[in-house]
Amino acid sequence: MKKQILSMLLFCSIALGAFAEKTKVEVKIKDWRLAGCSMTVDGSIKYFDFNENLEGSLEFDLKEANYAYFDFYGSGVLMDFYLTPGKDLSITIHGSEEGFGVQNKMQWPVSIECEDGGINQYLLDYHTSVCKTHEAPFTNEEMAAGDEVLVKRLDELVEEYRKELKKTKLPKEFKKVHYEAIPYLVVKPLAYLKEYVKDAAPGDLYYNKLKSLLVEKEILFHSKDYNAFVNATTKSLGEWKSTSIVECTTKSIKLSASFKDKNIKNKLIASYAFPYFKKYGTDGTEEIQAIMRENLEAEDIEKLDKIVKDYAQISRGQASFKFEFKDIDGKLVSSDDFIGKYLLIDLWATWCGPCKKEIPFLEKLEHEYEGKDIQFVSISLDKPKNKEKWSKMVKEKNMGGIQLFANGDLKIAEFYKAFSIPRFVFIDKEGKIISMNTPKPSSVYIRPLLDKYLK
Numbered sequence: 474m475k476k477q478i479l480s481m482l483l484f485c486s487i488a489l490g491a492f493a494e495k496t497k498v499e500v501k502i503k504d505w506r507l508a509g510c511s512m513t514v515d516g517s518i519k520y521f522d523f524n525e526n527l528e529g530s531l532e533f534d535l536k537e538a539n540y541a542y543f544d545f546y547g548s549g550v551l552m553d554f555y556l557t558p559g560k561d562l563s564i565t566i567h568g569s570e571e572g573f574g575v576q577n578k579m580q581w582p583v584s585i586e587c588e589d590g591g592i593n594q595y596l597l598d599y600h601t602s603v604c605k606t607h608e609a610p611f612t613n614e615e616m617a618a619g620d621e622v623l624v625k626r627l628d629e630l631v632e633e634y635r636k637e638l639k640k641t642k643l644p645k646e647f648k649k650v651h652y653e654a655i656p657y658l659v660v661k662p663l664a665y666l667k668e669y670v671k672d673a674a675p676g677d678l679y680y681n682k683l684k685s686l687l688v689e690k691e692i693l694f695h696s697k698d699y700n701a702f703v704n705a706t707t708k709s710l711g712e713w714k715s716t717s718i719v720e721c722t723t724k725s726i727k728l729s730a731s732f733k734d735k736n737i738k739n740k741l742i743a744s745y746a747f748p749y750f751k752k753y754g755t756d757g758t759e760e761i762q763a764i765m766r767e768n769l770e771a772e773d774i775e776k777l778d779k780i781v782k783d784y785a786q787i788s789r790g791q792a793s794f795k796f797e798f799k800d801i802d803g804k805l806v807s808s809d810d811f812i813g814k815y816l817l818i819d820l821w822a823t824w825c826g827p828c829k830k831e832i833p834f835l836e837k838l839e840h841e842y843e844g845k846d847i848q849f850v851s852i853s854l855d856k857p858k859n860k861e862k863w864s865k866m867v868k869e870k871n872m873g874g875i876q877l878f879a880n881g882d883l884k885i886a887e888f889y890k891a892f893s894i895p896r897f898v899f900i901d902k903e904g905k906i907i908s909m910n911t912p913k914p915s916s917v918y919i920r921p922l923l924d925k926y927l928k
Contacts, residue, residue, distance in 0.1 A: 494558035496535045500545075501565045502527035513542040514556065515695060516736060535559075538646065540654075540696040552600045553697050554585075555592045555647060562587040590644045617670045620678035623663060627682065630659045650692055657699045660686060664705030680713045689732050700737075707741060716921045718912060719757045722749045730764050739769055750780045751892070753910045756789040787889055787909040793900045794888040798852060798877040801867050806850075806877055808904065815847040815926060816900040817911065819874075820891055822854045823863050828895040832872065834914035838923075839873045845927045846902075849874035854894065857881045901926070 500510055500521055510521040514533050521529035535558040544551050545566055554562060563586040587593050615626050634655045638648055664683060667673045683706045693699035711725030722745055729741035746761055755762070765777055785791075793816075797807045808816075819835060821828035839849050851872070853863045857880050867876045879885065889898055889909050897911040899922070907926070912918040 494535055496533045496556055496558055497530055497561040498533070498541075498554075498556070499528070499530040499561065499563045501563070503565060503567045509546040511544050511546075512554075513544075513695075513697075515539070538650075540693070542695070542697040553596060555589070555596060557589050557592070560587055560589045562589075562593060590647070591641075592643055592647045595641065595643060617673070620676045623666075623675075624678055624682050627656075627660055627663065631656050634659065653690055654693055654696050654699060656686055657693065657696065657702045661698055661702050661705070664702050664709055666709075680710060684710060687728070689734065689737075691734065694734065694737065703737070704741070704744070707745075711745075717918050718749075718753060718916075719761075722746070723758075723760050726761055726764055730768055735768075739773070742768060743773060747776070747780075750777075750784070751890075753908075754784045754788060754890075755781050756908070784890070784909075787906060789906055789908070791906050793898070793904050793906050794885050796852070796877075796879075796885055798879050798882075800878075801864060801876050806875060811848050811850070811900070812904050813902055815902060815907075817847060817849050817923075818898040818900065819849070819851040820854055820886055820889070820894050820896040820898070821851060822894060823859060823866050824855070825894050831895050831914055832870070836873050838914045838919065841920075842923065842927065847923070847927060850877060851875070852877045852879055852885065854879055854883060854886055855881075899923075 498512055500523075502510075502523065510523075510529065511518050512521070512531060513519075514535075519531050521531060523529040533556065535556055538555065538557040540553045541556045542552075543554050543564070554564075556562065565584045565586075567582045567584070583597060585593050585597055615622055635652060638651060638655065641648070643651075660683075663679070666675055666679070687703065687706050687710070690699065707725045707728045710728055711721045711723075713724075715721035715724060725745050726742050729738055729745065732738040732741070742765060746758075746765055749761075750758070762777065762781070766774060769777070793808065795808050797805055800806050817838075819828075819831075821831075823829075835849070835851075851874055853876070855863050855878070860878055860880070863878055866872070885891075886894070886896070889896060891910075895913065897913060898906070899908040899911040901907050908922065912922060
């Protein structure tokens with residue numbers, strides 16, 4: 474009987490720890506300017522603790538080989554390594570003469586030691602060559618050349634990198650995984666095209682190419698390049714042909730919900746939904762809420778319920794905030810004065826850079842809708858001591874619309890949950906809220922919203 478029990482215990486211990494091996498990652502810093510260091514394995518981030526010699530290590534129980542995301546803050550050393558069970562990895566980050574805190578350009582040379590058949594040296598060599606020249610897989614000219622050039626070049630680069638990979642003598646299992654990863658390593662800049670190229674206007678060919686690559690690949694779930702692509706592409710495809718921010722967000726969330734893997738799906742859904750609610754409230758988000766309730770965990774559902782309750786007061790159709798402030802001539806102006814007209818309120822301040830950037834776009838909007846049944850009102854949230862500064866700026870810039878000074882009264886900002894400014898609020902003719910966070914005048918979404926009510 475004892476033998477049977479011992480045998481069962483032995484079997485269970487083997488089963489529970491099957492193929493799991495201790496794998497150590499050691500980091501040595503050859504420079505005192507340390508900002509911090511982390512590694513993400515199996516979706517879990519861990520931080521290195523360093524001793525007085527600037528040496529630190531982490532130990533992982535690995536059942537299978539996979540990518541691990543390494544981040545040495547401020548150095549530009551931000552890349553995927555590949556951990557193999559039982560194969561310890563030693564990373565040495567050397568000092569840099571060019572200084573600390575330079576992003577996206579590896580100025581802190583790295584050397585590694587690992588008996589993994591050359592896998593991590595291969596990854597490091599690629600990363601180093603790209604970072605040192607500060608070149609993306611695509612040139613700026615290619616990225617600005619249009620859909621056909623971009624898609625053609627993407628296919629060429631993927632084929633080139635895959636041919637080079639086949640020539641290597643790296644372990645077969647890694648080559649199989651990395652072969653699948655290459656398109657995402659190459660295409661990642663394209664997913665952020667609008668950030669790389671000013672005034673980029675990609676078309677259907679571009680978006681359809683991104684859509685064809687948005688495939689769930691379990692083998693790449695821990696690759697930073699794959700995850701970055703998924704994040705950027707669900708956002709880009711959400712923006713494709715959308716006419717409002719809520720439509721864009723809903724499309725991104727629906728794409729996210731199509732993933733089978735619960736961790737990726739829920740992380741994506743939450744990353745789009747909660748920031749949206751915080752900025753724009755819950756109006757028109759019935760489909761988003763339904764997707765969340767179907768997929769997210771109880772903790773996130775409770776968070777959603779609280780948000781819905783908190784924003785009920787400023788949802789569409791609710792009474793707007795009643796105010797009474799003085800204009801540039803010292804005359805009291807009340808919110809009731811605008812009953813019978815649509816009202817676009819701009820909450821801003823003279824010290825706010827983003828607010829001032831919106832002024833030319835707001836003035837253009839005012840001219841475009843001149844004669845329409847709408848009034849533009851700007852309310853300064855400056856402190857009372859800055860009233861003269863506000864008055865001088867309004868007069869010198871000949872700012873249009875109705876200019877009001879709140880004299881430090883922030884109740885209107887608190888009411889609309891304006892955690893940051895500028896904040897634009899759209900009110901109907903009866904003094905009821907249409908949008909508690911209207912798209913900025915510089916946004917492509919503002920005119921479709923106004924036209925819905927004014928044309």
